[in-house]
Amino acid sequence: MAKTFTIDGKTIPFETGQTIIEAATAAGVYIPHLCHHPDYTPHGSCKLCSVKVNGRVCSACTFPAGEGQEVINNSKDLNDDRQKITQMLFVEGNHLCPGCEKSGNCQLQAVAYHLNMLDNHYQHFYPKRALDASHPDVLIDHNRCIFCTLCVRASQQQDGKDVFAISGRGINKRLIANAQSGLLKDTDLEATDAAAHICPTGAILIKRTGYQIPIGERIYDHKDIDQVSLAASGLIPITTLAPSLAVGTEQTQDGE
Amino acid sequence: MANKIRIATTSLAGCFGCHMSFLDLDERLLQLAEVVEFDRSPITDIEHCTNCDIGLIEGGVCNSENVHVLREFRKNCKILVAVGACAINGGLPALRNFIPLEECLAESYLDGIGVENPQIPSDPELPLLLDKVRPIHEVVKIDYFLPGCPPSADVFWKFLTDFLEGREPSLPYEWVHYD
Ligand code: SF4
Ligand code: SF4
Ligand code: FES
Numbered sequence: 001m002a003k004t005f006t007i008d009g010k011t012i013p014f015e016t017g018q019t020i021i022e023a024a025t026a027a028g029v030y031i032p033h034l035c036h037h038p039d040y041t042p043h044g045s046c047k048l049c050s051v052k053v054n055g056r057v058c059s060a061c062t063f064p065a066g067e068g069q070e071v072i073n074n075s076k077d078l079n080d081d082r083q084k085i086t087q088m089l090f091v092e093g094n095h096l097c098p099g100c101e102k103s104g105n106c107q108l109q110a111v112a113y114h115l116n117m118l119d120n121h122y123q124h125f126y127p128k129r130a131l132d133a134s135h136p137d138v139l140i141d142h143n144r145c146i147f148c149t150l151c152v153r154a155s156q157q158q159d160g161k162d163v164f165a166i167s168g169r170g171i172n173k174r175l176i177a178n179a180q181s182g183l184l185k186d187t188d189l190e191a192t193d194a195a196a197h198i199c200p201t202g203a204i205l206i207k208r209t210g211y212q213i214p215i216g217e218r219i220y221d222h223k224d225i226d227q228v229s230l231a232a233s234g235l236i237p238i239t240t241l242a243p244s245l246a247v248g249t250e251q252t253q254d255g256e
Numbered sequence: 257m258a259n260k261i262r263i264a265t266t267s268l269a270g271c272f273g274c275h276m277s278f279l280d281l282d283e284r285l286l287q288l289a290e291v292v293e294f295d296r297s298p299i300t301d302i303e304h305c306t307n308c309d310i311g312l313i314e315g316g317v318c319n320s321e322n323v324h325v326l327r328e329f330r331k332n333c334k335i336l337v338a339v340g341a342c343a344i345n346g347g348l349p350a351l352r353n354f355i356p357l358e359e360c361l362a363e364s365y366l367d368g369i370g371v372e373n374p375q376i377p378s379d380p381e382l383p384l385l386l387d388k389v390r391p392i393h394e395v396v397k398i399d400y401f402l403p404g405c406p407p408s409a410d411v412f413w414k415f416l417t418d419f420l421e422g423r424e425p426s427l428p429y430e431w432v433h434y435d
Binding site for chain 2: 090096098099100103104113116120121123126215224
């Protein structure tokens with residue numbers, strides 16, 4: 001008999017070695033997440049995927065599923081915590097969505113929408129962060145980086161390169177590019193690399209493509225990220241989604 | 257009609273876009289006028305607010321006058337609503353937060369292209385600029401937030417009708433937008 005655990009009372013089958021989020025996704029249960037991507041090793045940094053496993057808070061993207069676990073996912077308490085985490089992500093960087101190319105296609109924003117986050121609650125840091133526009137095809141706007149390391153992992157694990165790393169700690173943490181000059185143009189990043197497309201926010205952008213899909217017609221303008229996320233894993237027919245996703249122009253950014 | 261709901265509105269460090277969006281209520285404004293009365297607002301030209309039920313604040317705070325106005329609203333409004341991206345997180349005016357104030361002033365009034373008679377305005381009548389543009393919840397307590405740049409007329413309508421009919425205001429997914 002298949003091994004099972006429960007999420008919010010629903011029975012979820014799993015295989016040994018699967019994390020809670022992997023088993024949940026396979027069973028059509030959305031757990032909010034930002035740094036998790038099924039193709040890469042888990043990082044467990046954003047804590048959006050926090051769930052209660054037998055009463056203890058764990059990261060669903062790193063915690064192994066186990067026989068008989070009772071997992072709480074979609075509770076008011078957890079969603080309140082997730083909203084606070086998301087608000088902190090917003091005030092730690094500079095997220096001025098009306099001026100961001102990624103608006104409407106951004107997973108950080110979409111998670112905030114999902115959680116019905118109407119304000120940023122905390123005091124804003126307004127940290128001074130740089131822009132690296134040196135690369136001919138790819139732009140980095142450090143104002144929007146949430147240090148999820150998806151670009152780091154995509155470069156190493158999918159592109160077979162090592163373009164990005166996270167340097168420093170705490171408030172001094174920053175994304176760095178692997179070149180003597182520190183500039184993206186001096187790395188071997190190409191616009192076709194997975195690492196150039198994986199960013200869940202508007203921190204890494206492909207130049208000259210930003211407004212091909214108008215604001216208002218973008219993925220999360222009409223679809224909640226829970227549906228988009230599960231659809232991307234084949235659990236909801238893709239036709240129910242905004243055309244921008246169905247045509248696959250942003251193939252990897254939500255590719256779970 | 258007695259006991260109309262009193263609403264005050266203002267634009268601080270905003271572009272009046274949220275007010276324009278409010279006016280997009282169009283003919284619904286007539287319906288609203290039956291149950292609502294405007295106090296201090298660019299719509300009425302009343303200069304100071306007195307005992308209001310709702311204060312709608314567009315824009316963040318960028319100077320000392322914004323702070324005074326915001327405090328006046330807080331003092332006189334039972335509930336205060338942050339309207340739009342700038343009130344909520346500083347918005348595009350907050351882009352100046354990454355440039356020292358002195359440089360901003362020099363670029364605008366001394367060194368900028370086409371500046372004649374270069375001098376930094378210093379008339380005592382002029383409100384002093386804050387070193388950073390701030391969202392309003394960092395200055396006073398805010399009760400509700402209507403995100404959007406600007407929030408659509410439907411958002412205003414939903415909020416006000418919920419309020420007038422005694423429901424807890426809430427917005428459906430598609431109307432929660434930061435852009
Ligand atoms: S990265 Fe996302 S949350 Fe940040 S400004 Fe852009 S759209 Fe908004
Ligand atoms: S640039 Fe994007 S993908 Fe890379 S760490 Fe920052 S937010 Fe994550
Ligand atoms: S998705 Fe699990 S910690 Fe980020």
